[in-house]
Amino acid sequence: MNLETIKSEIEASVSGCRLEIIPNASPSEQHSLLVDAARAVAVARFLRDAAHLRFDFCSNVTGVDWPSKEISEKIKVKKILDGVEQEVEETRKTQSLGYLEAVYHLYSVEKKHGPFVLRLRTEDRENRAHLPSLTPVWRSAEFQEREIFDLFGIHFDGHPDLRRILMWDEFEDHPMRRDYVEPNDYEYEPTAHDEVLQKAKQHQNGVGC
Amino acid sequence: MDEPLKIALRKQGIFTTTLQELYNWGRKNSLWPLNFGLACCAIEMIATTMARYDMARFGAEVFRPSPRQADLMIVAGTVTKKMAPQVIRLYNQMPEPKYVISMGACAISGGPFKQGYNVLKGIDRYIPVDIYIPGCPPRPEALIDALMALQKKIDEQHLTGADRPRHLNLDTPSEFPVPQFGAHDLEPSQNPEIWHPPLVHISLAGKDESGNN
Amino acid sequence: MATTTYPTAHITPKPSTDGGEDQFLEVSMGPQHPSTHGVFRMNVVLDGERVVKLKPVFGYLHRNHEKIAENESYLGSMPYTDRLDYLCSITNNWAYALAVEKLAGIQVPERAEYLRVITGELTRLQNHACLIGFLMQDMGASGTPLMYAFREREKILDLFESLTGARMMCNYMRFGGCRVDASADWLQQAQKVMEAFPRFLDEYERLLTENEILMARTQGVGVLPRELAVNAGITGPMLRASGINYDIRKVDKYGIYDRFAFKVPLGEHGDVYDRYMIRVLEMRESIRILQQAMREISPGPIQDPKTKIRGFRPKAGEAYGRIESPKGELGFYLISDGSPNPYRYRVRPPSLINLTVLEEMCLGQNVADVVITLGSIDIVLGEVDR
Numbered sequence: 001m002n003l004e005t006i007k008s009e010i011e012a013s014v015s016g017c018r019l020e021i022i023p024n025a026s027p028s029e030q031h032s033l034l035v036d037a038a039r040a041v042a043v044a045r046f047l048r049d050a051a052h053l054r055f056d057f058c059s060n061v062t063g064v065d066w067p068s069k070e071i072s073e074k075i076k077v078k079k080i081l082d083g084v085e086q087e088v089e090e091t092r093k094t095q096s097l098g099y100l101e102a103v104y105h106l107y108s109v110e111k112k113h114g115p116f117v118l119r120l121r122t123e124d125r126e127n128r129a130h131l132p133s134l135t136p137v138w139r140s141a142e143f144q145e146r147e148i149f150d151l152f153g154i155h156f157d158g159h160p161d162l163r164r165i166l167m168w169d170e171f172e173d174h175p176m177r178r179d180y181v182e183p184n185d186y187e188y189e190p191t192a193h194d195e196v197l198q199k200a201k202q203h204q205n206g207v208g209c
Numbered sequence: 210m211d212e213p214l215k216i217a218l219r220k221q222g223i224f225t226t227t228l229q230e231l232y233n234w235g236r237k238n239s240l241w242p243l244n245f246g247l248a249c250c251a252i253e254m255i256a257t258t259m260a261r262y263d264m265a266r267f268g269a270e271v272f273r274p275s276p277r278q279a280d281l282m283i284v285a286g287t288v289t290k291k292m293a294p295q296v297i298r299l300y301n302q303m304p305e306p307k308y309v310i311s312m313g314a315c316a317i318s319g320g321p322f323k324q325g326y327n328v329l330k331g332i333d334r335y336i337p338v339d340i341y342i343p344g345c346p347p348r349p350e351a352l353i354d355a356l357m358a359l360q361k362k363i364d365e366q367h368l369t370g371a372d373r374p375r376h377l378n379l380d381t382p383s384e385f386p387v388p389q390f391g392a393h394d395l396e397p398s399q400n401p402e403i404w405h406p407p408l409v410h411i412s413l414a415g416k417d418e419s420g421n422n
Numbered sequence: 423m424a425t426t427t428y429p430t431a432h433i434t435p436k437p438s439t440d441g442g443e444d445q446f447l448e449v450s451m452g453p454q455h456p457s458t459h460g461v462f463r464m465n466v467v468l469d470g471e472r473v474v475k476l477k478p479v480f481g482y483l484h485r486n487h488e489k490i491a492e493n494e495s496y497l498g499s500m501p502y503t504d505r506l507d508y509l510c511s512i513t514n515n516w517a518y519a520l521a522v523e524k525l526a527g528i529q530v531p532e533r534a535e536y537l538r539v540i541t542g543e544l545t546r547l548q549n550h551a552c553l554i555g556f557l558m559q560d561m562g563a564s565g566t567p568l569m570y571a572f573r574e575r576e577k578i579l580d581l582f583e584s585l586t587g588a589r590m591m592c593n594y595m596r597f598g599g600c601r602v603d604a605s606a607d608w609l610q611q612a613q614k615v616m617e618a619f620p621r622f623l624d625e626y627e628r629l630l631t632e633n634e635i636l637m638a639r640t641q642g643v644g645v646l647p648r649e650l651a652v653n654a655g656i657t658g659p660m661l662r663a664s665g666i667n668y669d670i671r672k673v674d675k676y677g678i679y680d681r682f683a684f685k686v687p688l689g690e691h692g693d694v695y696d697r698y699m700i701r702v703l704e705m706r707e708s709i710r711i712l713q714q715a716m717r718e719i720s721p722g723p724i725q726d727p728k729t730k731i732r733g734f735r736p737k738a739g740e741a742y743g744r745i746e747s748p749k750g751e752l753g754f755y756l757i758s759d760g761s762p763n764p765y766r767y768r769v770r771p772p773s774l775i776n777l778t779v780l781e782e783m784c785l786g787q788n789v790a791d792v793v794i795t796l797g798s799i800d801i802v803l804g805e806v807d808r
Contacts, residue, residue: 026739026758027527056652057668060742060753060770105742105755105770109652109668115742140655143778166481166807167327168291168390175326176489182326183394187406188318196324244456248483248804249508249590251460259572274456289807292461292482295453315485321502324493325486346508346590 003031006053006116013050014042022119032103032117037131040120041158044137047106047116055106055116058138061145063152065177067125068098098125100154104134104141122154125177133159151176229368236306237268237360243279244272245299248286250313250346257349267356276302281359283352284338287315287322288329290395294387300336301384305376308363310355311338314345321345334399336385446474449789453482457560457793460803464780464792471788476781480774484807491767496522496597496734499767504591506769507805509552510545512582513747515595520676521743521754522597526736528729533722534599535678539715540612541582541594542745543708547619548575549748550659550701550708551626553800557698558630560797561639567630574622577615584608597734598726609716616712623705631702640694644783644795647692655775658750659704660799663689663696670746681718682711694798735762742770749773749800769808773801 007019010033018036035043047055072093079088100122107114122129133156135142145156146165153174156162164171173180186203189196218225246254258264258272273279276299288296300309311332314320319330332338339362342355366374375381385403388395452463461482467475487506491499503518504511516538523530530538555571579589585608586592586601594601604612630636646656651664661668669686671679687703689696738760744753750772757766776799784792 024739024741026525026737026741028524028739028741028743030524030741032740058655059657059744059751060755060768062755062766062768062770064757064766103755105753109666112668112673117742138655139650139653140775140778143774164481166291166484168481170390170392172392175486180326182324183398185330185394185398187399187404188330245454247461248485249505252508252590255568256572256576259576260569261573261576276454287483287485289482289484291484292453295482299454321505322485322487322490324490326489327481327484327486348589 003033006047007033009050010043010046013046014039017043019043030115030117032119034119034121037120037122040132041134041137044104044118044134047118048137052111053116054108054110055114057107057109057114058104058134058140059107059115060103060105061134061141061148062103063148063154063176064101064103065125065152066099066101067178069096070094071096097123099123100125100129100152102131102145102148102154125153129153130155130157132157133162135159150174153177232368233364233366237363240267240269240281240308240356240359241271241273241279242269242281242283243276243299243303244274245282246285247288247292247296248315250285250316253346253349254283254285254312254352257352262349262353264353264356267353267360269356276300277304279303280306281308281310283310283312284316284332285312287320288332289327290329291327291390293329293332293335293395294390296332297335297385297387301387305383306374307376307383308339308359309336310340310342310352310359312342312352312355313347314343317341317343329395334404335388337403451792452479457797459556459797459801462777462796462801462803462806464796466789466792468789471790473784473787473789473792476784476792478777478780480807482807483803485804487769487808488767492764495762496736496764497731499764500595501591501593503769504593505804506771506808507747507749507752507773507802508590509802510549510748511590511592512541512545512594513745513752515593516542517743517745517747517752518754519595519597520745521741521756522734522736524743525739525741525756525758526597526729526734528598529726530598530677531723531726532678533603533719534724536715536719537600537604537724538595538677539679539682540604540712540719541585541592543712543715544578544581544612544615546708546748547705548578549800550705551575551622553748553797554626554630554698554701557694557794557797558636560793561636563635567626570622570626570629574619577618581608581612581615584611596725596729596731598729598731599724603724609719612712613716616709616716619709620706623702623709627702631699636698637695639791639794640698640798642691642693643787643791644694644697644798645692646779646783650779650782651692654779656750656779657772658746658748658776658800659697659700660750660776662686663700664692665689670744670751674744676743676745682714684708684711694794697798733762735760740766744770747772749802749805750776752805769805771805771808773799773803773805774807777801777806 003021017039020034022032022034024031047053070093072091074089074091076087077090102120104118106116120131131154133145145159148154149162150164150166184203186200189200192200215225258270264270311317316332319328322328340355340359342351344351447468449466452458453461463479465477487502503514506514551571551574555568558567582592583589586594646664648664651661665688667686684707687700689700736758738758740757742755744751752772753770755768756764759765783795
């Protein structure tokens with residue numbers, strides 16, 4: 001089961017689909033296939049139904065948060081210094097656009113092979129954090145996609161019942177995101193150290209126990 | 210009546226007692242716990258009731274599924290913020306006299322999951338707790354020890370006077386407010402009438418790191 | 423969807439929408455309910471006794487295992503995995519250790535693999551025995567079967583305690599091996615427990631398998647069709663009760679499972695009775711595996727010497743490792759960015775995913791059967807909500 005061949009097969013049968021192989025450097029060698037969100041459902045159907053693949057069992061669905069990162073690159077700029085034009089090296093900092101990712105681990109119960117790792121990416125982390133739901137293809141994605149919606153805030157279009165699953169309905173944050181700030185309940189920390197110690201101090205100074 | 214006289218009378222076949230002793234004896238030997246497990250500790254609680262540890266020896270084997278019939282709540286396991294209002298509501302539904310055993314590190318303070326965003330850092334923020342048992346999870350022997358400690362506590366209660374128990378003092382509340390689900394946390398995040406954080410002075414040795422931003 | 427939650431069964435009559443005379447009842451079962459195996463809640467809509475709709479509500483034991491693990495070192499998460507499925511801490515350790523071993527390419531010495539199989543199969547024995555006990559408790563066989571199961575469980579827990587130091591939270595596996603070696607004496611004790619177990623199982627089966635009440639209550643109840651089982655990602659004894667031959671011990675052959683001769687029991691009807699029977703048969707197969715493992719185990723190292731357990735920093739990459747835990751497929755998905763703590767840590771909980779078909783299994787049945795259908799799924803809330 002070669003990822004390259006599967007990729008070309010998908011490209012042949014699902015028209016207009018952008019695919020990219022994401023290599024995995026670890027010894028597990030579980031490389032993944034990044035699928036364009038617009039054609040994801042068609043790709044998923046193909047993977048499930050193609051007679052020699054038959055990925056009929058979607059085992060694990062999860063989200064990953066990749067916040068925007070600061071990329072610093074060095075560029076040479078011409079500047080007038082002391083009346084003379086000189087070439088000066090400057091570092092320019094740009095913000096890469098963060099995104100959220102949904103990862104699907106597929107296995108085949110019929111052919112007993114796997115895992116096949118499928119990745120979908122949202123355009124950004126805020127307003128356009130939308131992905132198509134793969135629940136119509138694999139029922140097992142239903143509750144796991146709800147969990148991603150709850151904890152990461154990815155909206156799955158076409159999901160039959162997209163509600164919060166673990167946190168209560170009135171909750172507003174998405175706690176598994178990396179920039180989530182937890183509620184301040186550091187009244188009493190008997191063995192506080194490091195980060196917890198700082199938070200406990202902030203709490204004591206702010207509230208005054 | 211002094212103790213030697215009582216013993217001497219008992220030797221003659223005359224049994225004397227006080228109403229307080231009789232009342233406490235009855236209460237302490239028929240505790241009915243609420244059939245209420247939250248997490249890992251609940252399995253040890255079940256193990257305590259089974260043949261090997263046999264909690265029935267202490268008169269506490271009748272686990273009642275309804276809070277209306279129970280007088281001991283064993284908070285066995287992690288109390289999450291989503292579950293906390295239900296725990297408090299269950300406590301409020303129990304009739305007086307009622308007692309709480311906080312079983313395991315999580316129910317005491319949040320335990321290993323203390324840093325979790327959805328974990329309540331101890332049930333004693335909302336309801337009064339009588340006995341704490343440390344451990345993750347506490348062994349069945351520890352739960353039996355807690356039960357015996359509670360029995361001792363009940364036995365020593367005076368029915369009259371200023372230190373009489375809560376259920377005989379009409380001025381003290383037996384129900385406590387249930388927190389609401391908020392946008393980020395439970396509201397309020399603790400009951401200030403119940404929960405008084407221990408005064409800990411947090412300092413780094415020799416350095417003034419106030420933590421102010 | 424009502425936002426207020428009630429601790430005990432709460433009943434609101436709803437007028438029927440088609441103007442007919444019959445009324446639907448909405449019952450909230452849980453989170454405090456004697457037979458929901460913890461703090462699980464179901465919103466059930468009833469037409470008389472018949473279930474019309476059932477929506478599970480989760481999260482009452484959501485204790486942020488994944489978030490904590492992402493701020494914790496790789497080794498530091500190991501004790502937390504004990505508390506996922508708190509009946510089978512050793513298999514949880516195993517799944518996590520396996521995922522990390524895949525992530526960093528660690529080899530496990532042979533003796534450690536044998537110890538993993540022995541402790542893992544002992545875990546399966548006590549889990550299945552207790553599950554059947556709880557199932558019978560739900561059915562109204564109050565006390566006896568559960569007490570029998572716990573009596574046997576205590577014997578296995580004694581073994582765990584003498585080996586690892588803890589009854590329930592064993593924290594036994596390490597990346598590339600196990601934490602402590604088993605002495606010859608321990609193996610002898612384990613042999614004794616194992617040899618005595620079939621006798622208990624025979625007694626248990628005499629009490630239950632052909633019991634008329636059990637058969638009447640469970641046969642044809644909570645049927646899970648094959649196609650739905652695969653599509654919904656059901657794993658473990660539940661999947662095999664529906665007649666699908668998929669056991670990760672056979673498929674992945676992780677560890678040294680390819681060395682043992684054992685059968686995978688399969689069900690035919692996919693009902694509660696089949697799920698009960700599968701577990702009994704699996705216990706018998708586990709005993710076969712244990713017999714072979716006890717015979718073949720030989721002395722040797724129990725830990726890969728090249729692996730640095732403290733201050734462990736795998737190279738950037740990701741891995742998904744899974745095992746056949748007593749509940750089903752337990753998987754761990756880890757993404758490393760080269761730092762001492764995982765960038766993403768995810769548990770694939772078999773209990774949660776097996777629960778998702780509860781509605782399909784219960785529709786059209788009596789409300790009393792919901793309880794035993796739930797009992798036959800074998801859920802542990804620590805794993806469902808994590």
